[in-house]
Amino acid sequence: MKKVWIDAGHGGRDSGAVGNGVKEKDIALRVATETVKRLERDYDGVKCDLSRSTDIYLTLSERTNKANAAGADFLISIHCNAGGFESYTYSGTKDAATASLQNVLHNEVMARLKPFEIRDRGQKKKDLHMCRETKMPAVLTENLFVDVPGDATKLKRPEVIEAIISGHVVGVAKFLGLKPKQQPKPPANGAVKILGPASATVGQAKEWARAKNAPQEFVALADLYWQVAAERGVDPAVAYVQAGHETGYIYRDGRSAAGIDASYHNPCGLKITAGGGDYQASAHKRFKDWTNGITAHLDHLALYAGAVGYPKADTPDPRHFPYLKGTAKTLEALGAKWAPSSSYGQRLGDELRKLQGIKADTPASKPSGETASIEVNGEKVADGPLINGYVFAPVRVGRGSTRR
Incomplete structure (x- = not known):
């Protein structure tokens, strides 16, 4: 050695x-x-x-x-x-x-x-x-x-x-004269693609999170992952499993090893543009809310997977570096890239398959969990999931179009 x-x-x-x-x-x-x-x-x-x-x-x-x-x-x-x-x-x-x-x-x-x-x-x-x-x-x-x-x-x-x-x-x-480490082979049933439609329902995701004894805040974030991921072409189940792994289910024990907590709204351990030590809290990005944090996570995954239109200029991802594009198109390929361990992606794949195997009655189109109403001048105009104090619902911005 x-x-x-x-x-x-x-x-x-x-x-x-x-x-x-x-x-x-x-x-x-x-x-x-x-x-x-x-x-x-x-x-x-x-x-x-x-x-x-x-x-x-x-x-x-x-x-x-x-x-x-x-x-x-x-x-x-x-x-x-x-x-x-x-x-x-x-x-x-x-x-x-x-x-x-x-x-x-x-x-x-x-x-x-x-x-x-x-x-x-x-x-x-x-x-x-x-x-x-x-x-x-x-x-x-x-x-x-x-x-x-x-x-x-x-x-x-x-x-x-x-x-x-x-x-x-x-x-x-x-x-x-060091020799490169042997890269792990993808599982026999094939590698998991990062890009694609949801491979599980939001109900399955929530049941998986509850089985991990995750706090309600993490369980509720499943709704937001399924909403935002569709616009970016990323399988939300992949991203949600990764978020659970990276944050200990949003720092179930209070803080991460780096000393950051849920107030950072950072679901995947993204660092600031300048980077820094893995155990240095100041090296990690603090997002203004979960929408920004999850959007940054999904944009970072989409960039790694080589999604069309990436890299993009309008993203909260602080490490949206062009050289990352297309370097990890599958979950398994994230090993030794997103994290030091070469088996990182395989471990995420194992958890994803557990999530996909859960039987849940809640369809992706009708998320379970807390909901709330949006009222204008005393009149209810929309319902949506309540996540971290915010209500998420489609808002009409013009004839024939909606924006979340």
Whole structure:
């Protein structure tokens, strides 16, 4: 088992370089945490550790002491401090492994940044603490410069951050000779498509949720999933099962492992555009209501599945990145993509089949649960399901058309 130490530069009261709406510490943390996540998710024989996984302050000595104590095979320290991309090793080292690590890592990152016309500032040596005080090969990467408007603009683009992360991941894998993990085979009865009509009724969904001892708030959300999903071509049963898994049935025990609760109206653990740690509450998106949260969830699934018209401009999905389109057209394919585990999609498929096997009398067109009336000037104009204090019902906006 190879041990890799990833150091996210700066943090806490030490923001690093700041400019043009970008902070170095935030970029470093995002690249570091995602690199670790993908290395362990996608490759066998590697264990990764981070100097920091949240926005905390650490001295340089604390960072290198932790890496040395862990017995890591090598260290990579991630920063943003140059008009382009460059990498450093300690000026006094003549170690062949260090030189090899720098060469592979530098070339892999730069190969992915060239399409964005980012300058290659070269492989360099310098008397840097992070490279000098480690007992293992160490490389420090400088990923663009936040004070340069052109670089800062690129650092705000998800596809540029993706290129930086991917370059670090592939560089480490190549240097260590890691083998990709075997992807699970789809079940014998065929993979579950994300796009398509409802494969179960809303009544079945509610009975499944009640069997999980889910709170009433989660049970009631089934109505909203079935309403919104139809407009996006996503099977609502797929999305509802995923919501239950991702939230512990809307945080049945109060809060998620990340420290967020139902007030976030986040049914699937979506992060903010900048991303962040899996256990960092501030890295997760807070939606204004369940309609927005569920719409974002369904749009994210539709994008993964390659739905027509996606990616779209008008969406509350904060991570609606074009490069995701069509990368997971089935539930099983979400494994090692939406979540680190390669069996993630298969587990969701198992739950979906349990939901589909439930016998329920409630048809999809007539949702069960609490209902309420909408009145105008004392006259009732519509009935609809009551969800989290809101009544959902069709509203007439013009001749021959309705809008929810």
